[in-house]
Amino acid sequence: MSVRGAVIVAIDDTPSIRTFLRVSLQDEGADFHEAATAESGLELCRRLGPDLVVLDLGLPDVDGLEILPKIKALAYGGHKPYVVVLTVRKGKETISEAYQRGADAYLTKPFMVEDLIEIIEEKLAA
């Protein structure tokens, strides 16, 4: 599977980050959706059954680490969504906890969009 046609949900409370994610991923041909809070993001995931979720950790209502397992628990058509964590936190404990909770990739902000797309492509190709 490639980025083109993939359903991708971005959950991040910073509008400008959502903006450039939207622009770039739509440009890559993804079916892009976005949410600003954990609750609305989780709801969106339940509704859409995305192929991949880009998840910020510092969300205003619930911490991203809390909803990570819930997102991973959603399974549509036999596959679980991939989760790419996107955060400013770079503590070793946070990173290992994110992987324990089911993250597939961990990218610290700031980052170049090529890196993110590369990771997304890699995950979706697997």
Added chain:
Amino acid sequence: MQLSGGHKVTRQSRGRILVCVGAHPKTTVLMRAALNRARETGEPWGVLYVETPDHFTSDPDSRERVLRYLTLARELGGEVYHIEGHDVLGSMVNFIHDEADNGRPVQYVIIGQTARRGLISRLRPSLAERLTRELRQYTTIVHIMPLSGRYETPNWSERLELANTRVREIGFAVTSVVCAFILAEVMELLISDTEWRLNVHNVSAFFLIATIISALRYGLVPGLVSALLGFSAINYFFVPPFQNFGINHSGDGISLVIFLLSAAVVSLLGAISRANSTALRRKNRQSQALYEIHRLASEAATRPQALEIMHRELSKILEMNVAFFMPPAMNPDAIELAYPESADLSENDQAVLERCWEYVRTTGLGTSFRNTSSWRFEPLLTPNGEIGVMGVRIPGHIRLDASFGRLLTALADRIGAILHRLELTRLMSESQVREEREKLRAMLLSSVSHDLKTPLASIIGSLSVYKRMRKSGRLTDDTADELADTALSEAQRLDSFISNILDMTRIESGEIEFDSEWVNVGKPVAAIEKRLRQRLKQQQLVIERPADDYEVKMDLMMTEQVLQNLVDNASKYAPPDTTITLTLQEQDDGFAYHVRDEGPGIPDDKLEAVFDKYERLKQSDSKTAGTGLGLAICKAVMDKQRGKVFAANHPEGGAIFTVWFPIYRVCKPLIPDQKKEDVPCP
């Protein structure tokens, strides 16, 4: 002379040496003997003092001596057993018996024997001899040591404490006799003449009552005064020949003598009972002191507070001057008065105090290092060593009892413990503060990194998307604009965040100097109005200006910053399509700017906290975008301008922030007001 009573048994491994002490001036000889023996045999030793009711009627010197011996014994490492009883011998024997029962047998008793004088004294066995006899059934060895020199028993004036008898007490005795006389006269008027003649001897009962009351109330001397006056009054007024001191009938003489004797006995009994009750009361108060002092001082949070409380309570309970001495902060070896502010210390007293501090031992009155001081100094000890000295000034008229030394030592122990506890508490809270500061620092760091990284992430992300799309040739003008706008606004956000941090640091460090000039209140608003309107894309800004021209003493630039921060803050929390109102008005003898939004308002418990620069740190790292320092800067700026900034919730909803300046004037006054400096604006 060494006597051993009963059959000898093999010496027990761990006996004890006991010295019986009294007020004899050579008692130290006994203690020295005990100490020597204790050193030889390695056995523990102690002193036994039996306090009889006599103790309270003996002279002050003897009492002080006993106190000194007991203190000395403790200093030399001996136990002090201070027991009370009516009978010295019986109490001693009971004590030794009880100790043996409790598995702490006394193996060796040292007791002194004074030189005998007078026939009766020679015939009567001495206390030492009687003790030896009593202890026959024990294996205890009694060592009797002769004590040279005469032990002066106190003379009558000392025993009666004539010097301490007050005029008021004698006056009371006289008054009681006068009352008895009036009662007798009233009786004479009330009953028939014949009956009076038959009952005249009964008037002595009135006078006896007067004597009893005087003796019970004020002791022996007023009792005796009352007895003698009563005797004279009866003789003069109620015994024929009347109005004369003679006695006609032998029967009258006998009644008078009986009256005098019974009155004297009553006085004596009254005095003893009074002495006993006084002693008991004092004992109660003193034992209460130990309890009270602990309870009260535990309420204190700081050392000065504790010293103040303990000083107040101890002075009250002991009825003596109390002072605490501590080393000054600069010189830990010296000792100086810590509480109260002044104490009456002579050079001698000072030397005694310094000795106490230097040698860590009790000095002063009732100790071997007395040096004519009327103070007694106790070192205050904690597990970390000596931290100060407690001084008690013992007034001359106070009847010291032998347990006083023990009481003071116990008090000093408690006070040392209390001060130690306070010291620990202080150290603990210091380390807590340090820990808290460390935590804040870590939070600040993480918050700053979040606040710096998030806009940077947007900028870098947007620009990298721009470049990638540009390269692929798919970049439309609209997309380019959108990405550029995003990057630009995030860059501005980053700029304002960095400026805020720098401003805060500079304001707090005092690097920024504040102007204080008369500025028209409209000026800071006009300067930022355009900037604000540009920023407020989603809300509408309404400015309500006053009808008059006002001027306020302010720093224009900094005030602009404050207003801008407040409006920015309002725009972050207010929903789109609402109004933010900036009102300028006179308020509370000052001039105020109000910024009101139509947002959700502020929880009541956060109204003050919103200005705390650390407040934002305590929240998750992703709350509403912003630096979290804007309001803290407002507060810092207004503090520097001697104004105020505070938050409230509007009754109709939304938050309302007020910036208030204390110094203002009206340029064109409509209503004359003396408080304002009404001058025309230039």
